[in-house]
Amino acid sequence: MGYFQHPSAIVDDGAQIGPGSRVWHFVHVCAGAQIGKDVSLGQGVFVGNKAVIGDQCKVQNNVSIYDNVTLEEGVFCGPSMVFTNVHNPRSLIARPHEYRDTRIQRGATLGANCTIVCGVTIGQFAFVGAGAVVTRDVADFALVAGVPARQMGWMSAHGDRLDLPLQGSAQAVCPQTGEIYHLEDGCVHREAAP
Template identity: 30%
Template sequence: MLWIAGAGGVGREALDVALAAGVGVAGFLDDRLAGGEVRGLPVARPAALAPGTPYLIGIADPAVRARLAALLDAAGGVATTLVHPRAIVAPETELAPGCLVMGGAHLSSSVRIGPHGQVHYNATVGHDSRLDARVSVYPGANVSGSVHLAEDATVGSGAVVLQGRTVGRAAFVGAGAVVTRDVPPATTVVGAPARPLPPTPPTP
């Protein structure tokens, strides 16, 4: 039986994927809600995961995903991939352990997605794209062909990344943005065409 790390919005959406795919879920792992129930399932602390138990991380924040994956792997957990039956995964596409692919997502030919990646509902990823560890593609986003999303990068809802672009490590593409040029690491871009978000002025 699968345990889902995170009992918030993405965790509950992961449960929806599991139910649609016929995958049994034992409960959630969440320090904040441990001891209670969510959607009728028990919530335990992540440290309680038994060795050899399958898990999936249902949390949007890549940094938190990295921390939890390290904790759960050290405890002997087994990262497991969940794919909604209404998602399309084309031939020669590879999903590393721990990936979450929601309903309506379309992964085209020869895509590679690294560990603990997330492609949310109705998002698309074009042919020959490479998504490194813990990348998130939010609902309705469109990642064109031959794109490279470096580890911990996020593409926001309804955003578009044009053919052949690179989005750097831990970069964030804002909702509805159109990426026409490479995005440097640890940069937030917004708008169409996408431009770096101006720094917030210091509070007087």
């Protein structure tokens, strides 16, 4: 098996789970799910048939990873955060053919109780604040918060706030790693520490 599964968890036949992963209390992983190595699925997590979870992701308690949601490597999903899969759901109208792809790119953090509306892409190492409602794409390294989510600043890959304006040209140094970040044309790029 190569991964830990709590006795209360249900992993349907056919699910792919990488070595070193941990499937905790009352988790349900559907048959078509693809889960990488060293992933942690906290209590009460649900993973759908068409969900993809990359290596070293941490999904905290009570999160549902629905069909058409992809988490790239190293994504953090805070407790009780929410994904949607249909833009305009109705209980009386079945819309599985309208599921929209949602992609959370490498290293992004999704804060507790935030909502990610289907069809958006969250950029690499972006940081979504607790309780935010994300209705549109988020740039790499962007810090967003609020309802609806608005950009508040920039974050380093290490998880520290960068002293950069929202627009213009500037550079900042991550206080923890010494990596240099350049802001140009509304995009932040990272270079290795000197």
